[in-house]
Amino acid sequence: MDNRKMRRILLTVAISSLAFLFCTAQPVVRTTIDKSEILIGEQFKLKVQANFSGDDYFIKWIALPDSMQHFELVEKSKIDSVFTNQKLSGLTQSFTLTSFDSGKWTFPSYNINFNPAKDDTTITMFTDSLPVTVSFSVADTTSALKDIKAIKEVEVFNPLWYWVAGGALVILLLALLYWWYRTKKKGKKPAQSVSKLSPFEEAMQEIDKLKNFNLSEPKDIKQYHTKLIEIYRQYLSRKENTDYSNKTTGDMLIAIKSNYAATDILDKSAAALRFSNAVKFAKYIPLPSDSENNQQLIKDTIKLIESSPSK
Structure with a gap:
């Protein structure tokens, strides 16, 4: 077999392989966060996006728990579907998270399973493990230092006037109660006597x-x-x-x-x-x-x- 014929065979095999790969494109998973450094209790967003052919794969989406080591799930959005030429071509979802542990942590990865429609072999892909630094609020070192104020003498408080005012208020209340009682007693009608007659x-x-x-x-x-x-x-x-x-x-x-x-x-x-x-x-x-x-x-x-x- 001459070299020219061999080259034709190899070129045909390469073109066929490329055509097969394009027809059954592998799924792609992308993971991004909007902040890699946060303060304690501050929130950040994690976005997971999967690109695949809806005709070729059935997907088992990521299952993110409410509580993870060093991280807490605050909120998650609905799973949005992406369509290309009226065909399902991907899924995307956003997660709002926070952390109350200071330190440098790595957000864990989670698996997404792709089940081929014409094959029994499941493709498992993982989200990226992303570093997140959690720290306390930084002290403000730009403000000018203030002078130390002189010690103030403690003012001696005399509660006598409070006792006098409280006593006067009690006397006033008693006088009002006595007046009200006398007024009510005067205005009260005497009880009618029950007649012995029919x-x-x-x-x-x-x-x-x-x-x-x-x-x-x-x-x-x-x-x-x-x-x-x-x-x-x-x-x-x-x-x-x-x-x-x-x-x-x-x-x-x-x-x-x-x-x-x-x-x-x-x-x-x-x-x-x-x-x-x-x-x-x-x-x-x-x-x-x-x-x-x-x-x-x-x-x-x-x-x-x-x-x-x-x-």
Whole structure:
């Protein structure tokens, strides 16, 4: 075989080998950090990038633990995919790390596995081991030195005035408490004595006392109707064991309608209450006979309640 023929064979083999290598390019892993020197507790970023053909390899990505010797993982980004001509051509991910150990350390390497799609042999590649120096903050030697200040004498503190002020404050508080107690005691209403009479008997007795009022005097007329309504409220309160003293006229009528089936009770109550309210609030001056009729209306209503069953 001559030399020319041998050269042709070798050239064909070389071209075929190169074509095979280009068709099945080996994966490439790159590792970079943005800082090789940090202060204790300062953060730095580690970036891992893998270039490979997505059609030829299935990749098992790097698994970085949360805590490593001399380093702590603070945060990790999502894994970003890189596409070339609409085909997967790589993966990249960033990690934020820090360290609390001073010294010169080497960040460990971690493996990435590439499983060929047409072969059973797994390709294992490793990230770079990168040096990182962790140090304390550097002291500022550029600032000018300052003079040593003279020793100050300790001021003698006399707490007497604090005791005087505290005592005066206590006396003031006691005086306010005493004033408040006396004011509350004066304004407190005496407890009402419980009548031995029945609600009906007490109401009739109190209505009979109304004859002492002079129904020709406007002042007595107002007091007469005020007392008349109070007697009716007191009767209902004792009869139903419910406090009617603070109820409005509307609330009283609603309660009466709910508690008694007879409609006459509601009608008579409404007429009597509205008439007395006109005298109390509208300054209406009725005739003596009208006031006496309203008293009789209240008396009849109470008698009707006594003889009517409740709901």
